[in-house]
Amino acid sequence: MAREASVSEVLLDARGIAKSFGGVQALRDVSLTIGRGEIYGLIGPNGAGKTTFFNVLTGLYSADSGEVQFDGARLDIGLPHLVTRQGIARTFQNIRLFANMSALENVMVGRHLRSHASVIGAVLRNRATRREEADIVDRAHRLLRYVGVDARANDLARHLSYGDQRRLEIARALATEPKLLALDEPAAGMNATETASLRQLVESIRADGVTVLLIEHDVKLVMGLCDRVAVLDYGEKIAEDVPDRVQRDPKVVEAYLGGALA
Amino acid sequence: MTTLEGKRRDPRVALAGTLLLAVALALAPFAVGAGAGIAWVRVIDFALLYIMLALGLNIVVGFAGLLDLGYIAFYAVGAYLYALLSSPHLAGAFPSLAPGLHWPIWAILPLGALVAGAFGVILGAPTLRLRGDYLAIVTLGFGEIIRIFMNNLNRPVNLTNGPQGITQIDPIGIGGVSFGRTLDVFGIGLPSVYLYYYLFLGATLLVVFVSIRLEDSRIGRAWVAIREDEIAAKACGINTRNIKLLAFAMGASFGGVAGGLFAGFQQFVSPESFTLMESVMVLCMVVLGGMGHIPGVIFGGILLTLLPEALRYGAGPVQTALFGKVLVPPESLRMLLFGLALILVMLYRPAGLWPSAIRRREFAGAGNSPENGAGSERE
Ligand SMILES: Nc1ncnc2c1ncn2[C@@H]1O[C@H](COP(=O)(O)OP(=O)(O)O)[C@@H](O)[C@H]1O
């Protein structure tokens, strides 16, 4: 397939990922390459395996086979916290915030692996710990401002509106300082205005040097936003190209997009 | 509008409040001793021990959300450690150790915290993948196993002296002052239970301090994050295995310290003091008081130590006055009322008697969150 759609520098290179659940082959031999600085779209009908790919990539599921090279090193798939440490952060299709923590605290948790205070440091609260805490709070506030939910910093995550929750999840993911931000249907359930501002947010995230992997149902959003798009169908990658060409790919049209793009 | 409880207060008011509390705490044993008798000072000493236990369990159950029904095992570990290291007992099994070990308290308590913490990890490690009911069952088993060990480790080498327990434990002593007998301070006689009160109060304040500091740190946040959503916590880069083990270890270490103090206070330990009922009691303190909310947990500890005692003393006379004789033995009545109180609290105040502002709302449901309409004026 059209991998030659010129990737300047490879950030993520997934090879032959397969995953099955009992009888369901959710992913078959999926390979894809994401370049540094890209916004890369992953689309496909419901049940195509997009979320499963995320879960394998971020270590929540272990793949049956395949491996992932990320930023020049082999990715520790199977260990979520190590994946995050290596620089992949994600959001969830069905929002997973820490519901009974404030918005600010949610983002502060995202700083966990970039901070170091031990039990002793936490109890004594020495200078280093105080400085680190101040830095965590400061960054968390800045990230809330960045995604536009700073007005709700002290509200419980569960009390935020749906759109704000999606943005808060993005802020929390950004707090881990990812190289690759993986968003699982971030526009799901958003209205047109919210989707438009989400689009701006994703673009500014990329402009700030973070590569974005985007699962999305909203075809218009994906086609307008992404540099390249891969299409999954029944766990198989059936296309990978720039949006224009993917839209015209007969296989894609047949499998999934037909109605939406005709 | 804000969910943070520490609303800005006038610092002078706060200082005055703290001073008042300090004076009240310092005078409490005298007031109680004069008003209600010295037996009640002893009850308060126990209340302090239970507060330490409840705060330790609160780390595991309240913060990290891991149900633990065997928590009293760590109290037992601390108590037996003190008993072995500060009594003539070991000389029986190992004559070379005559006249037994008599370590100082400042060496035993930190060791007790460490050993209990290690037991916390031992319990925690196999339960890492379990949650809820399954975790409760395994921890319950662990608590019983420890108790059964204490019951049976009198053969082949007499380590624990079995069901008879270990006697002649040294009272706690600090700098040549024994807490086991009345101390004369400028002509005022301070009975042993008063001395223990101050010691336990100091230890409790330390435990409260550590709890508060931990809660308000990246570690405390990681615990709560795991409680709220373990998968999301992992995705945030939290090594959930280590952080859970840390919760077990920290919680257990509080229990170990309380256990050591208990052994020195009683000068006697036996497996009977560490039954499942005790674990349930401590869990009730945490749950009734307000899981994860330090003041609530302290309140729960005080309440559930004092109420049963009040019933124990009060139930007989009250029944005699009402019916002319004791219809229900105080001990049964105590359990009956206790069960009833639990059911009522769970029905009408499921978040506990004194929950944190956050948990109160969590249980109140999303329906009544007045601030919900306000802040979505984003675009
Ligand atoms: N944890 C799981 N257990 C069993 N089957 C699963 C699991 N997760 C996903 N699947 C199955 O894998 C297939 C792909 O699902 P998913 O990755 O969620 O699709 P998508 O995100 O593209 O809609 C579906 O058939 C789904 O039922």
Ligand SMILES: [Mg+2]
């Ligand atoms: Mg999905």
